[in-house]
Amino acid sequence: MVYQGNRITVTMLEDGIANMQYNAENESVNKFDAETNKQFGEAVSALEKDDNVKGLIVTSSKGVFIAGADITEFVGSFKKPESEIKDWVVDVNDAFNRFEDLPFPKVAAINGAALGGGCEMTLVCEYRVMSDKAIIGLPETQLGIFPGFGGTVRSTRVIGIDNALELIATGTPKKPLDALKLGLVDATVPADDLQDAAIDLVKKCISGELDWQAKREEKLAPVKLNQLEQAMAFNSAKGMIFAKANPKQYPAPAIAIETIEKHVNLPRDKAIEVEAAGFAKAAKTPQAESLVGLFLNDQLVKKLAKQHSKKAHEITEAAVLGAGIMGGGIAYQAASKGLPIIMKDIKAEQLDLGMGEASKLLGKMVERKKMTPAKMGETLSRIRPTLNYGDFSDTDIVIEAVVENPNVKRSVLKEVEGLVKDDCILASNTSTISITYLAEALERPENFVGMHFFNPVHRMPLVEVIRGEKSSEEAIATTVALASKMGKVPVVVNDCPGFLVNRVLFPYFGAFDLLLKQGADFAHVDKVMEKFGWPMGPAYLIDVVGLDTGVHGAEVMAEGFPDRMKPDYKGAIQHLYENERLGQKNGVGFYKYETDKRGKPKKVADDATYELLKATTDSDKQAFDDQAIIDRTMLAFCNETVRCLEDNIVSTPSEADMAMIMGVGFPPFRGGPCRYIDQMGLDNYLALCEKYAHLGKAYEAPQKIRDMAAAGETFYATA
């Protein structure tokens, strides 16, 4: 035994070959937390003193190789001053450099995911051999940072600048054959042969058959590029990368490129210092704080879903009522995750439409070679379209997705309750109607919950699971488990009109409507909000949702929250709807929808819209600067989120932020509405609420914000 820790051990195998194994005790994965970093340094010191070692392999005893750094530790570390972050990174790198400099060859045996720090660990070895089941990559930019354990230095030297920039800036992990093609690994082998293959490589190094010193030398030296080559490599990378993500919104790739540009012509130790400085700069951006927070929120939401699922009944067959946009989507999603589902409608043509949509989506996957035609047939056969309730007696859960009309929903739910087994769960996909109200029509309200999918179902990750007053924990648990089984991320919320996501979205539409009334141009508002980071501005969003759906939802919300969602004027959305402009579905909403020369849908700001909007615009039109547009719409949105926390509609800021990102596309780099308020500072936020309070209750600061500001609190921990 060369070194024994509870994260890392180094043992001797045969013929002077050591095995450095990552095997974090009581953990499901290996990661670089502070303790592992410390033990790595100690293990390297032990190896430095051991004269018997002639070569070494790096292995993992877990399913993953090394998952990366411990992201929970980032929250505290990134609060430190930039210079301290840099010093910390330089310090960690010391062990990596000393490991690289050991006087014998080293081979990484990559059995599973080698991500971030895991990939960087393999890069300090001279050779890398990878199981055909593993993946490897540097996904740090997705967290608003970039590799800081020598990853930008060694990858540029090992796979070349262009490849390294692509690997780092996109953050997409590579499968074995792609990694081999890039030169990121030297061989791929079947999983069972991995250790033997690694030992074989070390032996070849020891015998001199492989020139491992030359491989190492390559990593220690500057990249030899002349000025012209360098300019070309970096300029084309910048063009490609900035076209994909706006560097103002996602600065990490830009800082990574700028850092690499500074260190390519430096030897290793100097280059590592430059990398550490760039890393610290990225770590101090608000985007890094948001994206690290988002990662942790995502983990929390998934953990909560697991906890919620504990009391779940087994679901072997489901049914959906309604084969429209949502019912068809739900049936497709269930079937594609292996769950048989009955799809019932009252109109045969709707069933044909639902099946047609499912075939179209599956057909595209076959076209892209992501599915075989046989698998497509198998998936489609899991959906059983029907016009009657014949087979409903065995079903474990029925998801109701008929038209958004409380009376129709209540009568359909009552009818189906009489036909299913006693413990069958009934779930409504209503967008706005209170679950407690719908439950009044039922004999077994404890078996009834809300299950709110988003459109398009196959793409939108969120499902709100809504607890009505009488919903049982088993019904919640079963619905949460079903959503997870369908590949979705469930968030459990309590009942109220609009639940969480739509309750927050409608005041935002209300703020948009008020801006238009006072003279703002809808196309300009869209541009400003898209620049702010939304995937689409409010006018385009309502066109996609449908103005009819919007008006209908607004009525339900106005009844539920008249103090802030019932305007005393007729807004633009209502007026356009009355003029039969329904949005994308009939080709005219705020925008006119045309097809371009290539047959792709194109939206154009329509003169007819401006003409119509004269009727709902004040005669004394005001001009708004971009910040006013952002502040007014975001206040309405964020205030309602806080009110949902106050009313216990949603339990935690983490769940609220995740729901808004996954449900309506809140800009991820801003971390969600609660993070947005934190980053603005609660006092500043409060001052903004006061500035706009005269516009109505939706803009007034909720009591929770006042209390938090007075107590100096924030939504997320500050250290």
Ligand SMILES: NC(=O)c1ccc[n+]([C@@H]2O[C@H](COP(=O)([O-])OP(=O)(O)OC[C@H]3O[C@@H](n4cnc5c(N)ncnc54)[C@H](O)[C@@H]3O)[C@@H](O)[C@H]2O)c1
């Ligand atoms: N479209 C969206 O963006 C969206 C998003 C989330 C939730 N929702 C909600 O999902 C539900 C369905 O919306 P949609 O957009 O799919 O509507 P849709 O009009 O496309 O489909 C409704 C379907 O229900 C069928 N139907 C009517 N009465 C029925 C009955 N008694 N039994 C069986 N089928 C019946 C209709 O024939 C139609 O096929 C609504 O409650 C809506 O609020 C919609």
